[in-house]
Amino acid sequence: MDKKTxxxxxxxxxxxxxxxxxxxxxxxxxxxTGGTVAPLAVPLSDRFRVVVYDRRGRGESGDAAPYAVEREVEDLAALIEAVGGEAALYGVSSGGALALEAAASGLPVRQVAVYEVPFAVYEGGAKERAEYTERLTAALADGRRGDAVVLFLRLTGLAEEMIQGARQSPMWPGMETIAPSLAYDNAVMGDGLVPRARLASIGVPVLSVAGSESPPWMREAAQAVAETVPGGTYRSLPGQTHMVEPDVLAPVLVEFFGG
Known part of the structure; x- marks a missing residue:
């Protein structure tokens, strides 16, 4: 990252x-970190000024206690000011929840596109989120960063043998380094349910996208976002999962942001 705000x-x-x-x-x-979404910047940069950033508490960005979702909205406000005073937002997974909250907070946002924000639309979703929050809070308070990462991977549905394989991989120390930020994403997700009242207050166009090969509940959540936002639109990408391919997603975003 070559700039700071x-x-x-x-x-x-x-x-x-x-x-x-x-x-x-x-x-x-x-x-x-911002590096995770950086590949998407390449196909978008032909038409737009694409900004990639490290959210607070990770990568090259700083942090400050106590955490609050409002601080991350203020981070986006600072970025928008730094790049001209107005921007469109694209958020993936829980980053999509943050992008939607930024729009609902009244930031100068033109449009918002999100990919598979993992809101729960199934019975027991709020209970599952509450249990995860309790266990995550305890693990981080005790300094058990590896356990915190495992809790998150289990929440995503990753198989136990894959989790154990990840623990032995070279990427594991880096995952433990940013483990405290799991609490930030958890806070952004609220109680885990679709925040219908908050979404209904968004006054800019919103595109909610999901992959056709993602779990049904995730596709339903993406549809619920589009149906709740007054200016919402839903798109399904054939053959895509939660790990969406940038070259497949980019044309959809170019069409939306260019409209």
Whole structure:
């Protein structure tokens, strides 16, 4: 990241931008940095000024206690100001929840696109989120970062043998490094349910996208977002899962952001 902006609470937020045109800010999800969404910036930069940033508490950005979702909204406000005072937002997974909250908070956002925000639409979803929150809070309070990562991977439905394989992989130390930020994404997700009243207050166009090969509940959640936002639209990408391919997603975003 070659640039820095200062958020309202004094936290330094690292970012970089490529291309020229209307600004589009990419918001990463849990257990990720700006580098995770950077491949998407390449096909978008032909039409837009694409901004990739490290959310607070990860990568090259700073952090400050106590955490609140409002601080991350202020981080986006600082980024928008730094790139000209207006931007569109794209958020993936829990980063999509943050992008939607930023729009609902009244930031100068033109449009919002989100990919598979994992809101629960199934019975027991709120209970599952509450149990995860309790266990995650305890693990982080005890300094058990590896256990916190395992809790998150289990929440995503990853098989136990794959989790154990991840623990032995070279990427595991990096995952433990940003494990405290799992609490941030958990806070962004609220009680885990679709925040219908909050979404209904969004006054800009919203595109909610899901992959046709993702679990049914995830596709239903994406549809619920589109149906709840007054200016919402739903798109399904054939053959895609939660790990969406940038070259498949990019044309859909170019069409939406360019409209």
């Amino acid at each position: 200062i958020s309202r609470d004094g936290t330094s937020i690292a970012y970089e931008s490529t291309g020229q045109g209307p600004a589009v800010i990419l918001v990463s999800g849990a257990m990720s």
